[in-house]
Amino acid sequence: MNKILKVNTRTNDIRMISCSEEELYWGGRSFIAHHFLHNVNPLCDPFGRNNKLIIASGLLGDTPVTTAGRLSLGGKSPLTGGIKESNVGGAAGKRMARLGLKAVLLEDAPDNPQSRILFIKKDHAELIEAPEIKGKGSYETLKILRNRYGDHTGLLCIGPAGEMGLAGACVATTDRSGVQLRVAGRGGMGAVMGSKGIKAVVFDDGGAKASEPFDRKALAKASREVNRILREDPKTENRHNFGTPAVVSVCNALGILPTGNFRSGQFEQADAISGETIADLIDRRGGEARKGLPCVEGCVISCSNVFADPSGKAIVASLQYENIGLLGSNCGIGDVDAIAELNYICNDVGLDTIETGAAIGVAMEAGIINFGDAEGAKGILRQVGEGTPLGRIIGSGVVTTGRVLGVRGIPAVKGQAIPAYDPRALKGIGVTYAMSPMGADHTAGNALETAKSHDPLSREGQIEISFRLQIRAAFLDSAGVCLFIRPVFVKDPSLAARLLNARYGWDWSYRDVRNMAIECLSAEREFNRLAGVSDNHCDVPEFMRTEPLPPNNTVFDLPKEKLDKIWKVQLPEDVF
């Protein structure tokens, strides 16, 4: 996994190069961070010739470590104006890693819209004109690619939203069986991919063989320990049984479930959309409905599901918490079948559900449709695919939607929609939203896990919590493993270094791992500073500092001056 494929999307020149010595130590998110800081003009137009879309394997991408194989997509975001990394499970990551690819760089940009497939196999890569999939939805596109290139490929594609350059566009992929459609949602990476004239990427790892780890035995041993700790963690079983929707009830009880365009933190129909309800429906409906599925092959958590209608026909896979929070409660929609359908349409047109759910909530506040109007919401989402002005507005994300429709108090930080945890009653995540180089992104450091041990309404300690979580997230995103295996590294911080050392023959300590994560964050922050989106200028939305959130009736009240000190916080030595 020491090769980099450079694709000039303007000249069609494709070149395979070897990593530099330094690049060997970067993976996934940290590869993107350092590559951008060193090679990309921070003032570049996100849709221009100087931006890149990077697809990067995590450092553990070619190992059997559970959940490893998540793929990082990154670029300068059309939403935040800063660097963005968005990662995704599914089957493509492992295949890309098996091809020895640390990263694929989509560089430059064609003058005119194009619809091409980047096909990569062992010792060969090419750009293939594919007008026949132009404008097609993600589901159909992936099906066509699967039929054409076979089951043994890893696939990435964008939907019409990405082709149209809408800033809320995501990049889709599938699990090994093609059942699930999973997306790298945040930050508009689908639109950046569209600007490169790339509709899809195919990784065919036929004949390829993953690199031999430095110490296979040590890797296997550390990997077994990861699994053991995970299996012993009580959250694992809960996640396996209920998936991320388990969090609906938790967040509703805490009063942080976005409801009615972030005007309340509790939703009266929360029970109807809870993880328990969904698990029960899946059990009762049967047919194609399933739960406890892996997204990356071999995951010991396996928190994914297939949600089916009453006849047992699959609606969407996997139905997740963020989709429920943003497309459901935030839009006043308490019908889980409708939410699943909205989720399906978002996936198909190729839009991030968080950005889009928030945008629809704002459109509802503007009176375009009423809160709770699921049919209206579906209609708007279908308009995205049709390219109508309203569809394009929604597809451009929550800030554009709010600005164009004249709504004040837009739930976004750094131009990006706030996920399904209102920071007014979970203050640690507010610190992350405001200060993370990623903008409002729960995966950058989600304080929900601390809500039991640390009062989420208190101002105390939240900055330390966010800093620690951000460091941990930067490591996990750079290793290419799922955030859900974090309990392993909390329990045994040394395991992170042991895994990397076994894979690469390094001599790292826990301290080195943490430094790597901090350097990743620093590179991202420096890029953002040069791009003019320094965290000094970012904060939670003003209305969240002045309008109390029911039922706790609290505001986000950590002073900005205090937030700005986050990077100087002294953390304990031995805690991940």
Place this chain on the structure above:
Amino acid sequence: MNKILKVNTRTNDIRMISCSEEELYWGGRSFIAHHFLHNVNPLCDPFGRNNKLIIASGLLGDTPVTTAGRLSLGGKSPLTGGIKESNVGGAAGKRMARLGLKAVLLEDAPDNPQSRILFIKKDHAELIEAPEIKGKGSYETLKILRNRYGDHTGLLCIGPAGEMGLAGACVATTDRSGVQLRVAGRGGMGAVMGSKGIKAVVFDDGGAKASEPFDRKALAKASREVNRILREDPKTENRHNFGTPAVVSVCNALGILPTGNFRSGQFEQADAISGETIADLIDRRGGEARKGLPCVEGCVISCSNVFADPSGKAIVASLQYENIGLLGSNCGIGDVDAIAELNYICNDVGLDTIETGAAIGVAMEAGIINFGDAEGAKGILRQVGEGTPLGRIIGSGVVTTGRVLGVRGIPAVKGQAIPAYDPRALKGIGVTYAMSPMGADHTAGNALETAKSHDPLSREGQIEISFRLQIRAAFLDSAGVCLFIRPVFVKDPSLAARLLNARYGWDWSYRDVRNMAIECLSAEREFNRLAGVSDNHCDVPEFMRTEPLPPNNTVFDLPKEKLDKIWKVQLPEDVF
């Protein structure tokens, strides 16, 4: 002119206070700059409770100096995210100054949209609910206000665009006779005014008496010299006869006239929309058509016109160069009657013609309508008033339009549309666009005046030129006089100080005036830096650095690192 009216638009509390000692030295643009830096959180939401809309008189606002009485409107801009000052002629400024008002501050914001009139007369001000003018166009609103409050009032209002919070919204006013509708166009100040729930401001100066100048005789003498120099300047007669449209031929010859969404700098139908053609049509058509009109009473230049249709019925007053460049050539429209109508509709819905013309150009490139389709453009503009999704997109300005419609290469700097001088062939203005705290704004330092004496295609000297022009503009905007009297101060730099000293009894030299202007720029830059829109992060659009502009086939090629040195340039001592 030492009073400040503070209007809390949420509580309706209205208070008249006296200027501080320091504030006495600020006027118009410099008042806005310093007030914002000292009193407004740079991170505030442009539409939130912490932004302000300031209406400020220039330092010479209550003097008979020619063109004095321009009114500055300022706030944190929803387009640029930084501080914005936009000034306008017409009758309101002199009346406001006569009421002794240095500034009116519209502070805080109501929770819900409101339509109110701020009525100000001698020793009294009140907010009056005015649901009857809600949603009305600027022309009808101003007519209603004129009927209700009489001819002796100065009026400001916003159109539907401002009420809807569209970021391209302007603030309109009239000349003394009510014939002309003039606007403070740039930066979305109309949307900020709308967010305060203020549809209109009425200045009734009945019974008010302008402050006595410190030395009436000296002021009269200096003022006469201003007029003499102006009358002797050859540009004055040209402006009087042809108005700003005189520049159409000049810019077309230079190859900087925006054409077809800034894809060319020459328009094949330029003759049909030139100042000469327009003057000729005005003469031939007669009826209401007129030229050589003043906008501010007593202006010795009097460059305004009334443009009429073939029957002599007025279409719009005054038809100006920017409107022709953006709504005309930039949209491929060579029919001056159609341009005048587009201008009228922009005025009526309350949109900046520069921002809107650029947005329509982008919409044409996106294929929404064809280049040259004047009827289509009118239809789109009417949709703004109707609040359709497409209308709202266009009304939100060129960046939003480009992003939503998926157009790459958007002609904007700092979120604001580029005016009708393409910087690829007039490089000095490119420096201003990139570095001015005002974003892409020709009034912040227009290098066109140097095009004869200094090669506009050369890279040499352009940074010095822009810096000098920016300083001069900051002085003129702070004095509340028109940019067109700049030849006076170029010829005799001491006159600026003489005018201020005669008015206020100061002991200023030319040097002090220049310092005042530099301090104004510094305050704006510091506010922007704290707001996260530092000039270090701004540049001309990337495509203008890579795509050559016909017919000169040049790009903007001053390195960004060089631009960043502008504020350190050493200027000669005695040149304005």
